[in-house]
Amino acid sequence: METAGRPQDAVVVAIDGPSGTGKSSTSRAVATKLGLRFLDTGAQYRAMTWWMLTNEVDVDDAAAVALASDKPVLVSGTDPLNPTITVDGVDASGPIRTQEVTAAVSAVSAVPEVRARLVELQRTACAESAAAGGIVVEGRDIGTTVLPDATLKVYLTASAQARAARRSGELKGVPGAGQMSVEATREALVRRDAADSGRKTSPLAKADDAIEVDTTELSLEQVIEAIVTLVDEKLKERTTG
Numbered sequence: 001m002e003t004a005g006r007p008q009d010a011v012v013v014a015i016d017g018p019s020g021t022g023k024s025s026t027s028r029a030v031a032t033k034l035g036l037r038f039l040d041t042g043a044q045y046r047a048m049t050w051w052m053l054t055n056e057v058d059v060d061d062a063a064a065v066a067l068a069s070d071k072p073v074l075v076s077g078t079d080p081l082n083p084t085i086t087v088d089g090v091d092a093s094g095p096i097r098t099q100e101v102t103a104a105v106s107a108v109s110a111v112p113e114v115r116a117r118l119v120e121l122q123r124t125a126c127a128e129s130a131a132a133g134g135i136v137v138e139g140r141d142i143g144t145t146v147l148p149d150a151t152l153k154v155y156l157t158a159s160a161q162a163r164a165a166r167r168s169g170e171l172k173g174v175p176g177a178g179q180m181s182v183e184a185t186r187e188a189l190v191r192r193d194a195a196d197s198g199r200k201t202s203p204l205a206k207a208d209d210a211i212e213v214d215t216t217e218l219s220l221e222q223v224i225e226a227i228v229t230l231v232d233e234k235l236k237e238r239t240t241g
């Protein structure tokens with residue numbers, strides 16, 4: 001039997017949560033440990049936003065964004081050791097991390113036409129990963145909307161203070177990322193989470209059947225181990241019926 005376009009034995013892990021909770025770092029490491037593919041869906045929304053800014057589309061004009069949303073050609077590489085993202089054939093991995101893109105991405109990702117386009121790409125990546133055994137997909141609406149039949153759904157959380165401290169440490173040394181205090185970083189991520197949670201289409205939300213993991217007091221390695229254990233448990237449940 002097949003579910004949502006994938007063979008039943010492929011492993012699909014959905015990891016959602018607010019900004020800076022560790023979704024990308026954890027998902028990449030879990031995918032590497034389990035030999036699965038990896039998809040950072042936030043990078044796709046950022047790439048779409050970068051294209052809009054580069055092509056002078058007003059990101060606050062939802063109709064203009066909707067009209068342009070089928071124009072950029074976005075390609076995501078799903079090797080967890082070397083995840084890539086290109087826009088119209090150009091490597092976008094650096095430009096999508098600038099503050100300009102971060103400040104604009106919630107407006108672009110709230111546009112239903114943008115979401116419809118990217119959800120299609122995400123489901124295709126998931127279906128294509130089946131041959132490799134499966135995929136870890138991270139974002140805001142993976143468990144609720146993109147892959148409701150995922151093998152395991154995890155919702156990561158952490159205090160805003162911990163997330164801001166992690167994020168501001170990470171931004172040091174990223175060209176174009178700019179320097180922000182921990183307090184300004186905290187305010188920016190809380191504002192972005194509010195916009196992502198408050199939009200009408202597929203808001204940031206925990207799926208009813210997701211397992212919540214609070215990472216505030218956990219090291220990255222502890223979070224990775226916890227999720228690998230949860231995947232193992234799900235797979236054992238599968239074989240024992």
Ligand SMILES: Nc1ncnc2c1ncn2[C@@H]1O[C@H](COP(=O)(O)OP(=O)(O)OP(=O)(O)O)[C@@H](O)[C@H]1O
Nearest residue numbers: 018019020021022023024025166170215218219220
């Ligand atoms: N449990 C943890 N303990 C300490 N640092 C962590 C932990 N998890 C992640 N980090 C660090 O926090 C920063 C943010 O992590 P990451 O980018 O994985 O979060 P994210 O949820 O994907 O963020 P965003 O949604 O904004 O893309 C990184 O520098 C990462 O190394």
Ligand SMILES: Nc1ccn([C@@H]2O[C@H](COP(=O)(O)O)[C@@H](O)[C@H]2O)c(=O)n1
Nearest residue numbers: 041042043045105106109139140141196
């Ligand atoms: N499934 C998703 C993933 C992301 N977004 C939007 O993209 C922004 C950037 O995400 P990062 O993980 O790279 O920080 C995020 O703030 C959301 O606006 C989304 O809507 N759905």
